[in-house]
Amino acid sequence: MFICGSNFIGGALACAITPTALDNIDYIALQNGLYDDLFVSKNTEFDLTGTCPEEWDFDTVLYAPFNNSTNAGNVDWTLETISHLLLKKRSDKSFSWQTLAVKEIHSIDDFVINYPDYFAASGAPGEYAIVPVSNGVEGNYATSEITLSFDKLFLIEGDTVWSTVITDGFCDTTRNIPSSTIELLNHKYPVFVRNTIANYDTGICSGAFVPMADKESCRLAYGRPYDYQRTNYQRKFMDFLSDGIPKLLKIPDGRMWLIQITPSPTDTANTAYNNRYVSFSWVEVGDVSSEEDLYYLGLSDVSEEWWNTSCLP
Numbered sequence: 001m002f003i004c005g006s007n008f009i010g011g012a013l014a015c016a017i018t019p020t021a022l023d024n025i026d027y028i029a030l031q032n033g034l035y036d037d038l039f040v041s042k043n044t045e046f047d048l049t050g051t052c053p054e055e056w057d058f059d060t061v062l063y064a065p066f067n068n069s070t071n072a073g074n075v076d077w078t079l080e081t082i083s084h085l086l087l088k089k090r091s092d093k094s095f096s097w098q099t100l101a102v103k104e105i106h107s108i109d110d111f112v113i114n115y116p117d118y119f120a121a122s123g124a125p126g127e128y129a130i131v132p133v134s135n136g137v138e139g140n141y142a143t144s145e146i147t148l149s150f151d152k153l154f155l156i157e158g159d160t161v162w163s164t165v166i167t168d169g170f171c172d173t174t175r176n177i178p179s180s181t182i183e184l185l186n187h188k189y190p191v192f193v194r195n196t197i198a199n200y201d202t203g204i205c206s207g208a209f210v211p212m213a214d215k216e217s218c219r220l221a222y223g224r225p226y227d228y229q230r231t232n233y234q235r236k237f238m239d240f241l242s243d244g245i246p247k248l249l250k251i252p253d254g255r256m257w258l259i260q261i262t263p264s265p266t267d268t269a270n271t272a273y274n275n276r277y278v279s280f281s282w283v284e285v286g287d288v289s290s291e292e293d294l295y296y297l298g299l300s301d302v303s304e305e306w307w308n309t310s311c312l313p
Helices: 075-081 226-241 291-296
Strands: 038-041 060-064 084-091 098-104 125-134 142-147 152-157 160-165 170-176 180-182 191-193 200-207 210-214 247-250 256-270 272-286
Touching: 152 200, 160 226, 200 256, 210 226, 226 256, 226 272
Parallel strands: none
Antiparallel strands: 038 060, 084 098, 084 125, 125 142, 152 160, 152 247, 160 210, 170 200, 180 191, 200 272, 247 256, 256 272
């Protein structure tokens, strides 16, 4: 007999086939007692014993042994199973991930990654991912979207960054597609001949380049007065241009190139002797989005085993 939704036993579900109704558990409180362990698992097939399992498995939700702390995570288990952490990125128009950094995991401190991404373009939305690797297999991707914006021209080699504000500098480019035209005897128009797939940029850049004083805020190392103190860096910048090592060039409109400086940089005065500008020409030697080009040009230490290991998380 049911009265007001309850039966004579007293519960609305007392006579149901499934006698209990459980909501998702999202909160656990322990109070007014002394506790040795707290173990929560998604596995419903277990024996009630006086001890908790010491090894984590994929059904384990949390395990707090209360050894001088309330830590209930699986850091120790993670250290045993994860061999590397990968930092990856991709543009909003690409399905392919590019590996930026690889870090071996030996201790808890190794889970912290602080990596300056010099290969990020201005104004281009990008997605970054931290990826754990266990036995050569990638785990779940933890992602975040970032859009970078800057108003400077950067020339980068390793961790060395030189820059000039774009109002002081410029960069003109030429697209090179080697070809020729042949004029035939009985043809009004010439024949276009292109016997190579070469397709690359060359350019000329100029500016009052100084090193970065603070790479996080992109603050330049200008002194006072502005036009005179920056001349202290001219010779060092000329040495930087002349070291023969490939570099990354990027400008505020989002374009980037892997370049080699070609002969010969010049240091010239602009309206006043101490107001000096350095000009240099360059040739494109690789693709910024190619992990292979970055590695073999010495701009990345991510080896072949980590290139494009996955296109989708």
